[in-house]
Amino acid sequence: MRERLAQREPDPRHAPKELIAAELAAARDRSLAYTDLEDDLLVRQHSPLMSPLVWDLAHVGNYEELWVLREAGGITPLRPEIDDIYDAFKHPRKNRPALPLLGPAEARRYISGVRGRVLDVLDAVDLEDPDPLRAGGFVFGLVLQHEHQHDETMLATLQLSREPGLIRDGESPPGRVPSAVGAGAPSREVFVPPGPFTMGTDTLPWAYDNERPAHLVNLPGYWLDRWPVSNGDYAAFVADGGYGDRRWWRPEGWEWVSAKGIHAPLFWTRNGDGWWRDRFGRMEPVPPDEPVQHVSWYEADAYARWAGKRLPTEAEWEKACGGRTFPWGDAEPRADQAGLGHRAARPAPVGAYPAGAGPYGAEQLIGDVWEWTSSWFQPYPGFRSFPYAEYSEVFFGETYRVLRGGSWATHPTAARTTFRNWDYPIRRQIFAGFRCARGAG
Known part of the structure; x- marks a missing residue:
């Protein structure tokens, strides 16, 4: 789909699909950045409060497969045998390391294969379909937000790991000291x-x-x-x-x-x-x-x-x-x-x-x-x-x-x-x- 979108002449009617595709790509880039680590860090459980990072990585792909490919696209399940493993309601986080999880390399291959088919569904879907799952691209918004929420969960896991050098930092703008008083100082x-x-x-x-x-x-x-x-x-x-x-x-x-x-x-x-x-x-x-x-x-x-x-x-x-x-x-x-x-x-x-x-x-x-x-x-x-x-x-x-x-x-x-x-x-x-x-x- 990326190639097909790139070949189109600019057309505002296609902007929503192009925007969705770009946002999906950005979310995936973020997930891969947070899991660009040694395998040991990905499969380790850094806290019983959190899943191993490799579980989150495969889970976002499985969620996409369930909702975009199967529910919205009517596509035959790719890996139905892993549905139970990545069902967040069946297995508490503390128990997930004992599951037969996909390894880091296999998890990356799986989510990449799902994403390619997701883009094909996006290319074909009618965003004006009255079906509430497809209307306005709701199902794509569902999986997009879900992935970003898991990216934030990954950050919380990496903070709990206390491992240095894994997360990029940046500059923040200066603040205004709330204890300041006098003319022009904002009230608290x-x-x-x-x-x-x-x-x-x-x-x-x-x-x-x-x-x-x-x-x-x-x-x-x-x-x-x-x-x-x-x-x-x-x-x-x-x-x-x-x-x-x-x-x-x-x-x-x-x-x-x-x-x-x-x-x-x-x-x-x-x-x-x-x-x-x-x-x-x-x-x-x-x-x-x-x-x-x-x-x-x-x-x-x-x-x-x-x-x-x-x-x-x-x-x-x-x-x-x-x-x-x-x-x-x-x-x-x-x-x-x-x-x-x-x-x-x-x-x-x-x-x-x-x-x-x-x-x-x-x-x-x-x-x-x-x-x-x-x-x-x-x-x-x-x-x-x-x-x-x-x-x-x-x-x-x-x-x-x-x-x-x-x-x-x-x-x-x-x-x-x-x-x-x-x-x-x-x-x-x-x-x-x-x-x-x-x-x-």
Whole structure:
């Protein structure tokens, strides 16, 4: 298909397919870059929280085969015997090393063969087909976002490996110190006025089922932190004995930190009078001006209580974005608006993206760190599962907390104001931080 696309004269009617093909290629380049490692690093389980990297690599290809080739393209299964191995719902991550996984070379051959057939399906498909799997290229958006989400998972695995030199770094823009005061200094909070807003979406073509349907939510006014909580702010909580004071912790959170002996964010180590962190195998001082990351929901909730605030609900978080695809509007993210797509292997400093502010003034809502909210992962009114219940429906309830906004490791394709992530409240290996809120009264 690549050759056929290259031979076409420019024609706006073909732009969607060309864009999809280019995005698929970019996602695959990213997956191959994160797995361009010695075989031992690919097959090793670096943490029981994560799969071996070689499982993720073959899994993205198997997912493409299932949805694009079989479901959308009607193609006979290529490797039906491996479906069970790469079914994420049948095998917990901690058990996957014991499975008969494809080796690194075979996994690369498999996903390459699947991708060639996927491009043939893309070349032939009618994007105006009323079938919801094909309409607007939904199935391609499904596998594209899925691969980028696994790429972020691979980054989390590589961070847990503590192996140096595996991940490229980059430069971040400078921040604006939130402690600055005086004329012209931005306030640390923004006010979001009371009233209704439309939560979720009916229009974004590649939105997941849990983002739908759009519905009205009426909220009282509230104050929201302008920026995510920084390492420096969080270190003050640690220094004040926050981990040893049960007043700030929910009972289950207190039990967890006490049993695990947790006294700081994951990857932080005390070094004399200061804190150092392990970032992809390199020890460095914790930068006080970056958003804190690798904290659990329990830690975020405890900090908010200590600060005399609370975590925002996901509705409050989304309303602060103004009902747009991104806080700044509907245009795709620019480099000066959000820290996305692994431009640097860390969050940008607090205040680095004033051009990405939402309509009420909150900044860095998209990118840098996923932000914990106080909300459980629940369906919206009128929710309908599509295209399969195991993506969202089986996780609904009061087990998982919602995260919003994406991180520095999130690709722009999987970052939007309606996107809902979720995880257990004890999880810390993800690139998660938070900001606080408080009522207007």
